Amino acid sequence: MPITPEPGTPETVHEEEPWLSSDEVAKLWPVRKDWLPGAARRADVRVRRSGGASRGTWGAEPTFYHFHPEDVRRAALAIAEGHVDIPSNWRTDTPDGRRTEFWGTLSARVAGTLFLAVLVCGVFLILGTVIFLLTVD
Template sequence: MPQTPEPGSPESAHEEQRWLDSREVAELWPVREEWVPGAAGRAEVRVRRHGGESRGTYGAAPTFYSYHPEDVRRAATAIAEGRVDIPSVWRTDTPDGRRAEYWSRFRFRLSCTVALTLVLCILGLAVYTVVS
């Protein structure tokens, strides 16, 4: 695997490129978007982390990641050639990954349907109470 610079190494101003977000990286790699940070760590891609600071009792702020474009291109080749070990459920090109994606979407849609049904029942009950 080619040597990559240290994650904290600065780049000169004229070499600075726009870093990619998780969605753009997921389009280049056969990896589900929520697993891109883990796959980037396994592929030795430089990552910038934004947010995630503590909010005390209220948990933490959302964390966003940016990925170095050259490292992403290098890792795309390594992932395609199978030189990076990525679990099959993280990938979009395996039956396990497609099954996991299906069930996560199914659970999301089911929970939205249940929530909408609950809201409509509450509204119907409120209207019935006011009218009668």
């Protein structure tokens, strides 16, 4: 009778190299993290996608991408040499890309600050209304 390992046990030495996450690929490629799947498609890199299932009215689950390590190394060289056509606003090493990243970050921070300001004002209005109603005869 053959001996089969338990489902959770790791494989032996012949196990393939683990696929790289978006964070790891972003360190190797001069491409903004949001555009890594698109750049991988242009560079013929194998990508595993997980998540992203629809939640109906509530949107979708987060989507996670993992990239084949050998393809990533091959594509890193091709991207550095300019053999892969990646739009300049996707890249982190061009003025267009840095400008796009700056304005995206700034707009997110301004929107977050405005949301918090509205939330704090709402809380103060509710507390003021409650205090006013409790003090009125």
